[in-house]
Amino acid sequence: MPWVPPDTLVYNSDNIFPGRFIKIAGEGIMDGARIVTVEVCPHQYRPKTKRLFLVRSIGARNSLAIDTNGNPGKEWDKECKPGF
Numbered sequence: 001m002p003w004v005p006p007d008t009l010v011y012n013s014d015n016i017f018p019g020r021f022i023k024i025a026g027e028g029i030m031d032g033a034r035i036v037t038v039e040v041c042p043h044q045y046r047p048k049t050k051r052l053f054l055v056r057s058i059g060a061r062n063s064l065a066i067d068t069n070g071n072p073g074k075e076w077d078k079e080c081k082p083g084f
Contacts, residue, residue, distance in 0.1 A: 014048040
């Protein structure tokens with residue numbers, strides 16, 4: 001891969017990169033079930049000040065509709081807060 005010099009517009013920016021520390025990166029179907037890929041980036045960087053931030057705790061909420069037999073049914077919410 002050839003050398004690519006740093007982009008001064010990016011490295012002189014005061015914007016935090018990547019900006020969002022959690023996002024849906026993709027979705028699809030596996031064995032008939034709808035799945036999503038969640039991308040987590042616990043590090044945030046501010047190029048202009050050369051500061052690196054670590055997200056210590058991220059809360060996520062998932063929601064799916066199943067009944068106790070695993071069939072589509074009532075709504076179920078579970079909040080999980082893993083520590084980083």
